[in-house]
Amino acid sequence: MKKILKIIIIFSLLIMSGCWDRKELNELAILTGLAIDKEDDEYKVTAQVLNPGEIAGKAQSTRVAVSTYEATGKSVFEALRALTITSPRKLYLSHLKLVVLGEELATQGIGQSLDFLSRDHELRTDFFILISKENDASSILKILTPIDKIPTSKIFDSIESSEENWAPTKGVHLHDLIAKLSSESDNPVLTGVYVEGDIDFGGSVENVERINSPSVISLDYLGIFKEDKLVGWLNKNESKAFNYIMDNVKNTVGVEKCEGGNVTLEIYETNTEVKVVEDNGLPKITVKVESDVSIGEVRCKENILGEEKLKELAEKLDKQTREVLNEGLITAKELQTDIFGFGEQIRKQNPKLWNKVKENWNEEGFVHLDVQIESHYNIRRTGTIKESFQWKASGD
Amino acid sequence: MGVLLVATLISIYEIPKMKKQNMKRDFILFSCVLFLASTIATLHVNGVTISNPISGLRAIFSPIGLGIENFFMEKGQ
């Protein structure tokens, strides 16, 4: 009897309590992209929401796979809640892949809009943060992409793959960004993204019905920040320099001139070491880049694959790398922002010294910082063939 | 209401057993604790502010606690 009573009580408790946190899958609007722009004093939030039936369902119609909603509010959180007026379902943030910040917002400072992103429990930390170049952040989310039905996951994947294979790009996760923002010795960078072609056309289905889509989303190089404000953009080489110094490069290519053309090398392993030395009470930085490369493509007239020739090539490469890295350094110094985290390195390796120089680090210490760059290339492999067939043809 | 219901249910569940086994002391203790719990719960539910027992402890201990904190903080600087 009492056992039964107990069971009844527990069950009634269960049933009564039922559904506070329950959310059925078909009541969710799965949000994969979020764009934040600043309009006057208000935040404009654009959300890209999936339409699951169009992506994976059996009966697919011609309707688009994603749709966007927009709302404004005094804070990001408020604007997101305001979205529920237009959105048919409850917004679900856990599967967020991208946050795009508007360029205007970025120049004014991104710190305030990030707080919500790290505070809310639904959000995970594995999304990328990007800066939209030239256009509004919202426009990035309004372009349909071919192949991948979900535009945000297209961008997400292309960041991941180009990070692996192409030195100038770098995906930034929220916790990296926040760690850098909160550190006094470090400044963040964010990858830029922009729309190539007509924005309005990019939102229509016709854009993906053509074999060569007129409007595409493309990744740009890095935007650099001073504290939380965007101060400038790096070009390809400068971005490359950044990633080399930060030891972010996993796999990339380098091109070197030779007689009658050039040779392209696959850099498959690089390792960068940043060393801090104290010199007359001032920090001195040595950046040492060590790379293993293999020959990827040869378009030279002469045979460059001899042992001696390869050594020459490696030296040329070293020189080129030093130049590229210097280029990036100079730009950063001009903008007076220590994006390379040299300050952080000094703090880690020599905290006492750091305490002496940390005052006005970006403006003074960093700008006058003595940075030595060393580079060393090892050419290990020549690909699947030894000698190029072109030499024979030209030699005859 | 809910609180009283829960209290009654607990009593219905426990009391007969204690009676059967003649556990007087248990019964007294049981009713004391149950009474205490349900009183506080009822008051709390009805919006009566109950003075937080923690605040008394805080008054006693915070000098010690903060003293230790400050000790570490100052030495750390």
Added chain:
Amino acid sequence: MIGSSKEKISQKQLTSMIILFTIGSAILFIPSFLANVAKQDAWISAIVATVLGLFTVLFYSKLYKLYPKKSYFECATFILGKWIGGAVILITYIYFFILSSLILWDLGEFLKTQVLVQTPIQVILILFMLTVIYTVRLGIENVGRTSEVFLPWVLGLFLLMCVFLIWSLEKGNLLPYLEKGVMPVLHGSYYLLSFPYLELIIFLMITPYVNKETKVQKSFLQGTLVAGGLLITTTFLCILVLGADVTARNTFPVYVLGKMVSVGEFLERLEIIIAIIWFLSIYFKLAIVFYVLVASLSDFVKAKDYRPITLPLGMLLVVMSPIMFTSTMQVASFDKEVFFPLTYIVGFFLPLIVYIAGKIKHKKRGI
């Protein structure tokens, strides 16, 4: 039932209870606590505190050996007499009560902010309390056995998480060592020693049930060592993966750690592992404290059975926990201002008095 009706726990069960008790709730909060004061040296704090913790439990087992058949409360009255002993018991009892409501609050806090955001906190607490009451009513022997079943799971899952995190370690996060001297490190150790190591005093209430007297010390040391290892590893991982800053900023850094795990494309989002580890351990922590609460209370009035008061006392806890602890910030300052000093008093000074008095008594009798 065949065999003796008196409950017995084996040495292995004691060890697993100690391990689960020690990591219970601490594993989630400690990295943040430590990183707050000791920054990237939090792991050194953890090591220091664990070493000190080992000495503490050594002291506890010495205290146990004075009167192996008596629980700590019985010891106190026996050695110090009715009044002084009573005062010791009262303070300790109040401490246990606060501890249990704090554990309950921890649980509610975590679930309310991370998992079940819209569910009323009372429902979460009631459900959890019912589970604890159910096990406690089955006896301490049962708690011991259940911990024996779950310990391999907890350890296994922990190991799994460590393995998954190997890919995201950044050893640069550990630099520089001892940036601000030794004091912040000791500050962290001060926290960690009281929470959870000094809380182990509660096991002196359970040790009389252990079937082999000589093995208690071994259990204490083994349990603390393993649990300490887990805590050190956790702190270490947090600092290595997240960095000191993020660790300090988050309320539940280990949970964030779980969110970071990503192996290939398929093994992602493993924060559930952390949730399970933490949940199981905090459950045992509460079950043990709650058992001691009810058992010693009913012992105090010389009642026949502790079971009848489990439900009312559980109800009291569920009611009191949200009254006593109102907000995250209040608990944080309460911890620092009251709870840590109180733990030192209850977990160290009072037992020390009991121990010294007990030694004197022993000597007198010897003469």
Added chain:
Amino acid sequence: MKKLTDWVNETKKKRENMKEKNKDPKEQNEQFNSAHSISQSLTDNLNTISKDLGGSADVIIREFELGETDQRKIGVMYTDGLADSTTVQEFVLKTLMIDIRSAHLENIDFEATTLELLEKHSLSGGQLKKVYNLKNVKQHILSGDTVLLFDGETVGLSVATKGWKQRGVEEPSSQTVVRGPKEGFTESLRTNTALIRRKIKSDNLWIEQMLIGKETQTDVAILYMKGIANDKIIKEVKKRLKKIDIDGVLESAMIEELIQDETFTLFPTLYNTERPDVAASGLLEGRIVIIVDGTPFVLLAPAVFVQFMQSSEDYYQRSDIASAIRLLRYVAFMLALLVPSAYIAVTTFHQEMLPTTLLVSLASQREGVPFPAFVEAILMEVTFEILREAGLRMPRAVGSAISIVGALVLGQAAVEAGIISNVMVIVVALTAISSFVIPSYNLGMAVRLLRFLFMLLAAAFGMYGIILGIIILVSHLTSLRSFGVPYLSPIAPSNKEGQRDSLIRLPIWALISRPRLISQKNMIRDETPAPEPNDSTKEPEKSPSGESSK
């Protein structure tokens, strides 16, 4: 548990009250019985017996005269169908009516010792017993013996002529193996004890027998290995069996229910088997076997949880393979228990746990499904249970029709109609298959029920509910005991020796000792050294490895 004892006490009282009420007629009855010790008059005796048995048609009573000259009346009684009619014909009736006349009995004094004469000289039946009162007479008749009563004698003779139609030893239907003995217990107690005796020819195998059931008078045998089984447990088993006071025992399950430790649990605390080899291995581990006449299912006590996840074939396959399969069973156990609830929890509470692509595809399937995931799951699971029950109870011929209904109508059509999502069908199928992997039917039933509880918990609180449920489940399991042995041993309380044969099975040479809590004495069961490579060709350099030299 306290409540249980209360409950038991209550029922006891009730029963006593009932007894008091029934006392009077029963007493009369006893008086009536005892009054009818065998009387001098044969006709009287036969009349009473025939009256007591209500003139049942299957009880055959014959009265004839013995001898040619000195005629003495004799009554022969047996139950048609229970007694082997050829035996009765050949060895009783023929002897008494024909052979006795041709025998040379001149020298023997007829008057005094008809009975002794028959007993010593003439009846060629195997077992003879003297019967002294009518109650016993009836008992013997009803258990298949033939009873002879003589005019002027107060003692009767019973000849063992038991021999009813019975099933032969066949392959067991419930616990099938690929490799291993194919014989199974039958309904006959004797056959069953013989099957075990044939496997264990030890004089330590003791068989005790008792009658249980006021009306059915069922034979129940307790088998154990003297010196291996724990005496305490033997005593306890006997005590509990003796306590049984019930009208009838038709299956060992009824005994199981009456002697188990805990009534309110879904988990079986006695093991039942149809296989003599399982019973024999249980005996050798120190367990006690209870055989009930009339059922091929034999009980083993005490039983622990791991036992229900083992199959006898585990010991007939290579140990590594057996271990892997055992682990697989545990996985299946977890799946059967948790898959639907995990599905509910993940899709309604923790969508963040799914990879985005999976989430999208799940969401697209749920698009348009009218029910919440919980209702959907309950619907499908209940349907499946109904199907399974129907498949079990229906005549074989209809069975295939049911599977068609299940697969086509409920699976495909429901999905196409948009009532159920595709994944749900997969979930249900996975649970179903997993639950079939559990070797013990009893445990499978427990899992079936628990699954619904977990689904409820998951629907209300997501993972939080499931974890709470698991904690409660495990603490319940640890609190269970089977004849004093903790149900979860050797896992909790843990016992390293025991764990060699629980979740996994080590090679047989490594299973040195018997389960510790079950057999308290005589722990070592296996002293075979570990096989060493090239044992015969090489000179032994080392003593056998540490484990086995113990």
